[in-house]
Amino acid sequence: MKGVAVLGSTGSIGRQTLDVAQSFPGEFRILGLAARSSLRLISEQVRKFRPLLVSCQGSPEEIAGLLELGCRPCSMEEMVCHPSVDLVMMAIVGEAGLMPTLAALQAGKRVALANKEAVVMAGELIATYLQSDNPAILPVDSEPSAIWQCLRGEDREVARLIITASGGPFRQRPLKELAQVTPQEALRHPTWNMGPKITIDSATLMNKAFEVIEAHWLFGVPWDKIEVVVHPQSIIHSMVEFVDGSVKAQMSLPDMRLPIQYALFYPKRMKNGSLPRFDPISSGSLSFESLDPDRYPCFQLALDIAMRGGTWPAALSAADEAAVELFLSKRIGFLEIPLVIQQAIKGHQPVMNPSGSDILNAAAWAREQVNAVVGR
Amino acid sequence: MKGVAVLGSTGSIGRQTLDVAQSFPGEFRILGLAARSSLRLISEQVRKFRPLLVSCQGSPEEIAGLLELGCRPCSMEEMVCHPSVDLVMMAIVGEAGLMPTLAALQAGKRVALANKEAVVMAGELIATYLQSDNPAILPVDSEPSAIWQCLRGEDREVARLIITASGGPFRQRPLKELAQVTPQEALRHPTWNMGPKITIDSATLMNKAFEVIEAHWLFGVPWDKIEVVVHPQSIIHSMVEFVDGSVKAQMSLPDMRLPIQYALFYPKRMKNGSLPRFDPISSGSLSFESLDPDRYPCFQLALDIAMRGGTWPAALSAADEAAVELFLSKRIGFLEIPLVIQQAIKGHQPVMNPSGSDILNAAAWAREQVNAVVGR
Numbered sequence: 063m064k065g066v067a068v069l070g071s072t073g074s075i076g077r078q079t080l081d082v083a084q085s086f087p088g089e090f091r092i093l094g095l096a097a098r099s100s101l102r103l104i105s106e107q108v109r110k111f112r113p114l115l116v117s118c119q120g121s122p123e124e125i126a127g128l129l130e131l132g133c134r135p136c137s138m139e140e141m142v143c144h145p146s147v148d149l150v151m152m153a154i155v156g157e158a159g160l161m162p163t164l165a166a167l168q169a170g171k172r173v174a175l176a177n178k179e180a181v182v183m184a185g186e187l188i189a190t191y192l193q194s195d196n197p198a199i200l201p202v203d204s205e206p207s208a209i210w211q212c213l214r215g216e217d218r219e220v221a222r223l224i225i226t227a228s229g230g231p232f233r234q235r236p237l238k239e240l241a242q243v244t245p246q247e248a249l250r251h252p253t254w255n256m257g258p259k260i261t262i263d264s265a266t267l268m269n270k271a272f273e274v275i276e277a278h279w280l281f282g283v284p285w286d287k288i289e290v291v292v293h294p295q296s297i298i299h300s301m302v303e304f305v306d307g308s309v310k311a312q313m314s315l316p317d318m319r320l321p322i323q324y325a326l327f328y329p330k331r332m333k334n335g336s337l338p339r340f341d342p343i344s345s346g347s348l349s350f351e352s353l354d355p356d357r358y359p360c361f362q363l364a365l366d367i368a369m370r371g372g373t374w375p376a377a378l379s380a381a382d383e384a385a386v387e388l389f390l391s392k393r394i395g396f397l398e399i400p401l402v403i404q405q406a407i408k409g410h411q412p413v414m415n416p417s418g419s420d421i422l423n424a425a426a427w428a429r430e431q432v433n434a435v436v437g438r
Numbered sequence: 439m440k441g442v443a444v445l446g447s448t449g450s451i452g453r454q455t456l457d458v459a460q461s462f463p464g465e466f467r468i469l470g471l472a473a474r475s476s477l478r479l480i481s482e483q484v485r486k487f488r489p490l491l492v493s494c495q496g497s498p499e500e501i502a503g504l505l506e507l508g509c510r511p512c513s514m515e516e517m518v519c520h521p522s523v524d525l526v527m528m529a530i531v532g533e534a535g536l537m538p539t540l541a542a543l544q545a546g547k548r549v550a551l552a553n554k555e556a557v558v559m560a561g562e563l564i565a566t567y568l569q570s571d572n573p574a575i576l577p578v579d580s581e582p583s584a585i586w587q588c589l590r591g592e593d594r595e596v597a598r599l600i601i602t603a604s605g606g607p608f609r610q611r612p613l614k615e616l617a618q619v620t621p622q623e624a625l626r627h628p629t630w631n632m633g634p635k636i637t638i639d640s641a642t643l644m645n646k647a648f649e650v651i652e653a654h655w656l657f658g659v660p661w662d663k664i665e666v667v668v669h670p671q672s673i674i675h676s677m678v679e680f681v682d683g684s685v686k687a688q689m690s691l692p693d694m695r696l697p698i699q700y701a702l703f704y705p706k707r708m709k710n711g712s713l714p715r716f717d718p719i720s721s722g723s724l725s726f727e728s729l730d731p732d733r734y735p736c737f738q739l740a741l742d743i744a745m746r747g748g749t750w751p752a753a754l755s756a757a758d759e760a761a762v763e764l765f766l767s768k769r770i771g772f773l774e775i776p777l778v779i780q781q782a783i784k785g786h787q788p789v790m791n792p793s794g795s796d797i798l799n800a801a802a803w804a805r806e807q808v809n810a811v812v813g814r
Contacts, residue, residue, distance in 0.1 A: 211684060215591010219707040224718065291718050301689070301718070305709040307696055308587060309689040309716050313677070320683055331595040333681040340685050342600065342667050342677070342726035350718035 065146040066326070067094035067115070069138055069162055070153035072103040074257045075176040075202065075318060079151045080107060082323045085334060090326070094141040098158065108133055115141045142166035149326070151202070152177045155259045156383045157425055160184060164418055167191040167198055174325035176202035178272045179383070182368065183376040184421050185279035192280065199280060200325035204254075205273045206280060207321035208299035208312035213281065214329075216304065223277050224301040224309070226293035227353065228253045230265040233294065237357060243396045245389060253296035253316045262386045266399055267353070271364035275375060285369055290361070292351040297340065314340050359400040372412035373424035380425035381406045384432035394436060406431035441522040442702070443470035443491070445514055445538055446529035448479040450633045451552040451578065451694060455527045456483060458699045461710060466702070470517040474534065484509055491517045518542035525702070527578070528553045531635045532759045533801055536560060540794055543567040543574055550701035552578035554648045555759070558744065559752040560797050561655030568656065575656060576701035580630075581649045582656060583697035584675035584688035589657065590705075592680065599653050600677040600685075602669035603729065604629045606641040609670065613733060619772045621765060629672035629692045638762045642775055643729070647740030651751060661745055666737070668727040673716065690716050735776040748788035749800035756801035757782045760808035770812060782807035 066083065070076045076097070083090040096117035097104045104118050108131050116133045118125075125135055142150045142165050150166040151174045152159050159177035164184065166173050175181070181188055181199075191198040201207050205225050213220070231250050232240060248265040249258060256264070263269035274288050301311040314320050315338040323334060355362055364382070368375040381403040388394045394402055407428050413420040442459065446452045452473070459466040472493035473480045480494050484507050492509045494501075501511055518526045518541050526542040527550045528535050535553035540560065542549045551557070557564055557575075567574040577583050581601050589596070607626050608616060624641040625634060632640070639645035650664050677687040690696050691714040699710060731738055740758070744751040757779040764770045770778055783804050789796040 211686065217705070217707070221709075293718070298687075303716070304707045306699060306707040307690055307710065307713040307715050308700065308707070310587065311674075311687045311689060313685040313687060314683055323682060324684065329593070331593070331680045331682040331684070333597075334683065337683040339683055340679070342669070343728050345726070347723040347725040349723040350721070352719050 063091040065093045065148045066090050066151060067141050067147045068151045069096040071095040071107055072097040072100035073153055075153035078319050079322050082319050093147050096138050096141060117141055138162040139165040142171060143169040147171060149174060155257055157380055172198060172200060174200045174202050178203060178276050179379045181276045181279055182272050182379045189279045200328055201280060202321050202325050204299045204321050206276055207324055209277060209281060209302055211312045212302040212310040219305045220283055221303040221305045222287040222289055223283055225273050225290045226298050226300055227270045227290055228296045229292040229294055232265055241395055241397045258390060259386055266360040267358035268360040268364055268382050271361045274365060275368045290353050292353055295348055297345055297348055363400050363404055372414040373416045373420055374412050376421040376424040377407045377410045377428035380428040381432050384429045388436055402432055402435055406435045439467040441469045441524045442466050443517050443523045444527045445472040447471040447483055448473040448476035449529055451529035454695050455698050458695050458702060469523050472514050472517060493517055514538040515541040518547060519545040523547060525550060531633055533756055548574060548576060550576045550578050554579060554652050555755045557652045557655050558648050558755045565655045576704055577656060578697050578701050580675045580697050582652055583700055585653060585657060585678055587688045588678040588686040595681045596659055597679045597681045598663040598665055599659055601649050601666045602674050602676055603646045603666050604672045605668040605670055608641055617771055617773045634766060635762055642736040643734035644736040644740055644758050647737045650741060651744045666729050668729055671724055673721055673724055739776050739780055748790040749792045749796055750788050752797040752800040753783045753786045753804035756804040757808050760805045764812055778808055778811055782811045
């Protein structure tokens with residue numbers, strides 16, 4: 063049995079990971095569960111999966127209740143390093159996923175990575191852990207999973223990566239109405255059901271810029287060989303064009319359980335009757351559009367900043383996280399997200415070849431700047 | 439340098455093979471050229487590529503002219519067995535490709551196979567030469583090449599193959615007009631520029647049935663796990679659905695030089711600036727339709743016959759070859775092709791587990807029956 067720690071177990075990816083693990087009895091031993099909040103849900107999960115370790119926040123009485131179930135509280139860093147853990151499912155959203163990810167990689171664990179902020183913030187550092195034959199990082203996000211699947215068995219003779227984007231809920235909204243969109247509207251993604259941070263990032267296409275950054279670091283492909291194309295149906299999750307002009311695409315109906323399962327079992331593919339099947343005829347046409355830079359200013363802004371290297375992408379990621387929080391709490395409007403990010407971090411003094419703490423410092427600085435700009 | 443024999447060098451695939459070889463100086467030594475006719479063209483090819491061996495038909499004077507160029511006439515079977523030949527490009531159309539293909543496989547050569555009749559006729563025999571790690575057959579046809587590329591690096595955890603079909607020139611022609619279509623109209627394929635036999639087979643979808651048969655034998659996938667879907671744009675050349683529901687598709691603009699090059703260089707992919715690149719935005723939508731059995735009666739007829747095994751598919755292939763010739767010479771109409779085939783071979787007495795000569799006998803019998811049915 064594969065020993066698994068699920069970090070972010072009460073979020074969308076964490077819950078689906080436990081679903082998949084349950085569909086394959088005898089394959090996985092859930093050794094650790096970690097969640098920032100949702101103590102009620104994590105208690106249920108502890109009762110069901112009986113992990114050795116748990117990491118969560120709660121009152122002394124609440125934690126005592128978990129202890130009675132036979133598991134030991136610990137930090138996420140300790141959990142991922144436990145000798146019986148073979149694979150870490152990193153499903154924590156945002157910056158909070160960074161240090162446990164680095165700890166797991168340093169401990170030589172495989173990390174199934176659903177958190178893209180860790181790679182955005184610390185891509186250079188994380189890239190040092192990657193070897194193509196025994197990957198330390200197994201991407202869980204549908205787009206990098208698609209690229210990873212398309213590269214399987216290939217000799218990295220890549221001409222370009224073509225990452226698809228649904229275009230989010232505002233792809234066809236008149237531009238002049240975008241200033242007024244509410245968090246509720248932005249949270250209504252047309253094809254994917256995900257957590258709030260990633261859903262807002264999908265509406266601004268910040269998420270797509272993050273995927274470009276992730277692909278650059280995880281697959282070692284130069285920036286100018288990564289393209290994004292809008293594909294509203296979210297059936298083709300990404301494509302790889304090889305040097306001979308042959309293109310491979312990975313397709314499926316949008317369901318995160320497939321890339322989760324692929325990462326959990328890699329390199330094995332397992333039959334799972336509960337996953338929806340793609341049917342070319344009933345799925346209708348597959349269409350592609352170019353990305354409109356005026357509609358999605360976050361996209362180019364993020365890439366321009368990320369390409370500067372050093373701690374710039376960490377500042378970007380933290381500023382985005384803070385700006386999205388401000389949008390969700392209705393302190394800033396939808397179109398202010400890129401403006402606030404740009405304004406906040408324009409004076410960043412980067413550290414090149416940063417350590418983990420340089421990265422965290424840059425992120426803390428960027429968050430402060432966002433709050434200063436918005437005038438908290 | 440890889441030693442290559444090109445059989446069918448004056449046909450569409452043969453000429454494109456030589457084009458590709460010429461684009462990569464120093465990679466290939468063309469050791470043999472074979473063609474049934476087109477002596478003028480094969481003389482030019484001999485002058486350009488200076489092969490050791492040539493196989494063609496001509497007057498004693500014509501053959502003497504080739505001898506003066508320093509090459510030796512021989513049979514195709516002798517050519518494919520020459521010790522310096524590493525790879526045989528089998529680009530002969532129809533039954534004539536069968537015996538040289540079997541000879542090459544018996545001699546332990548790799549065969550880049552553009553001829554699908556050989557696999558249709560002798561699939562069981564040919565399958566005995568296949569090992570997945572060092573394939574003896576490298577498919578050149580775009581659909582099996584697509585499947586082969588999608589299977590690359592995968593552990594054959596296949597749920598189904600989805601072979602795409604353009605639908606041919608008569609996909610939208612009113613059914614009642616099909617009886618009157620001329621060879622000229624049938625030879626105008628909407629997306630591919632190919633030789634006459636395969637173009638007529640594409641109009642009847644006999645060609646697609648042959649690809650199902652080919653996929654069954656080359657990839658070892660059961661009949662009921664191979665589907666055909668009409669995809670008029672011919673961009674997705676085929677798809678593989680794996681047991682986890684993930685689908686891989688191979689895409690490119692329709693150009694046979696890509697699968698030819700892939701087979702010639704396998705497992706390496708080579709940059710070739712003269713191949714067209716797929717651009718998702720300019721290529722428009724990709725659409726899929728189910729196959730209309732009333733429009734394409736050859737398709738199910740062929741599969742029903744092929745699944746009987748033994749010498750049945752050899753009889754089928756030969757009857758089709760004869761029927762297509764009769765259609766091209768305007769002796770029968772377009773809709774008579776399936777009727778003639780069915781009528782001709784219905785009394786076939788099959789040999790199970792057939793040898794090469796059993797297969798040739800069945801084919802000769804079927805041809806005679808076709809001519810008897812049409813009343814030559």
